[in-house]
Amino acid sequence: MTERDIVPLLDQLIARINTSGPMPFEEFMEVCLYDLEDGFFATGPLRSTISGDFLTSPEVSSWFGRTLGRFVASEQHRLGRDGFFVADVGAGSGSLLKAVAREIEFGSIDVWAVDRSPAARAALSDQSDWVVGKGIADLPEQVSGVILANELLDNLPTALAVWTGNRWEERFVGIQSGALSLVRVPARTEVSSWSTQFGGIVPDGGMVEVQLAAGDWLRAALGKMRRGSIVIIDYGGTAEELEPRRTRGTLRTYRAHHLGPDPLLEPGKTDITSDVNFSSLMAIAAEAGCTIDLYRQDDFLEVWGLREEIRRLRHQELDLARQGDPIERLKVRSQRIDIEALVHPRGLGDFRVLVLGVA
Ligand SMILES: C[S@@+](CC[C@H](N)C(=O)[O-])C[C@H]1O[C@@H](n2cnc3c(N)ncnc32)[C@H](O)[C@@H]1O
The missing domain is CATH 3.40.50.12710 (Rossmann fold)
Structure with a gap:
């Protein structure tokens, strides 16, 4: 010792x-x-x-990753299947990537799960088809695809x-x-x-x-990208907000x-x-010539269809009530309540989603 x-x-x-x-x-x-x-x-x-210290959106409901996965799938469609790249930086337990992966087509897709924490890397290594790394520097150069970072920059x-x-x-x-x-x-x-x-x-x-x-992290992420998007999700706002x-x-x-x-x-x-200052990130992205879209999380998830999912579950609950199946109804209800937490206007829905497009 x-x-x-x-x-x-x-x-x-x-x-x-x-x-x-x-x-x-x-x-x-x-x-x-x-x-x-x-x-x-x-x-x-x-x-x-849940056994740790905080719950992030992908841990609250897999529908966070599945809805974000629809965006990733649209990027895959735009950029082409072969050689398409997806990385989650600060991937934690891997819950986000697992959910995203359900929405995308596997061709010769390159999936990277990157985290600084040894405990997180040990969890991520369970997925044999992902490459596990420690930080943004480990990612390959000149990728075409999407780099995700959920609740990374605030840390x-x-x-x-x-x-x-x-x-x-x-x-x-x-x-x-x-x-x-x-x-x-x-x-x-x-x-x-x-x-x-x-x-x-x-x-x-x-x-x-x-x-x-x-800012240094974002510059490094931009340096890795040939074409595609960087999606940064976190609490915070613009300097004015x-x-x-x-x-x-x-x-x-x-x-x-x-x-x-x-x-x-x-x-x-x-x-x-601390809260992420999105103005500083947007200034770097503007200098790099990116397209910039800043959403609230509730709006972003709505654009990619999450409200439809909530409606679908409500109908399912009603059907199960009519059929007299209270146990199944409770399960569906609890799923719906978790999903609604993702878009709660004073909770996770108030997070920001910054989508930076690299031509
Ligand atoms: C708040 S947790 C979020 C985990 C996951 N993204 C989620 O949403 O559940 C932040 C994670 O980022 C990791 N992390 C912090 N700095 C990092 C860095 N520079 N590169 C990669 N991972 C980092 C931490 O180890 C931690 O697992």
Whole structure:
């Protein structure tokens, strides 16, 4: 056993800050989520499942993936069957890809399931016809097809910027009275210019999560694509839509299906996340010459036929009630309720779906 094995992550971070000084928030978040021994996604159960810490749309109902699969099938039809490529980055349990796969035609199709978490990769490896990788860099070059990312970008490390009334400051993670604490430092140039461009109107003392890593991820994904679409689904909104939340910012933690404690309190033991700033992603996509469509999740799923599915299930429920089959009726009802959760206007339906077309 090495010394590292027995030193809790909190103590490791305190020792590191004592030696090297306060660390940028994105470095802190990177360690808390992805440290190979103690990071939240490296330890414990598969986080995006019922026995884990949060439930994502593909885990709520397979109809999320099946409806998205209709979009993927239309791309397959447009781009051609042979050599068609589908990747899910941050694939988690693989539930999204499994559902998408039900809607597409298998020719010489290339399916990639990519995740940074060893627990997720172990789950994904059960599917013998998928190639499993760790990150966007592993995908082949010049693909024609679709790259999906559901609730990935909200987990990429962010810097924290605060507007003081006349300039941007940053919050690094330092130590005060022996505990981790956010400390004020002058903003780095890239952080202040991102905040000015995408922070929107921020009140004095208001906080912006600076998503440079999400932008780097998108550039890397665009770099892989010859033709097709990148579909990014997540909570968040445009810079303008996020403005009302700028007083306190959107940084938060989750654990065991509830909001968790302050991110500094239990490093490695909670998810750390923030709302995705879709304006910053759209700016990168525009620069790359993509077509850009931004939907609410409820609208996107409606366009691809999910309301029809809800109607079909309602009719089935009525038929089963008439036939006097309460058990089957309850099963269908529970399926319908799960599907309705995907389009709930104040829940998953309020997520955004960004579809970027690469000619
Ligand atoms: C919130 S979970 C979402 C999982 C899945 N997409 C779903 O919807 O159920 C985020 C996943 O992204 C993975 N992840 C985080 N950063 C990543 C990266 N840079 N490349 C690939 N996977 C990453 C995490 O390990 C985690 O499994």
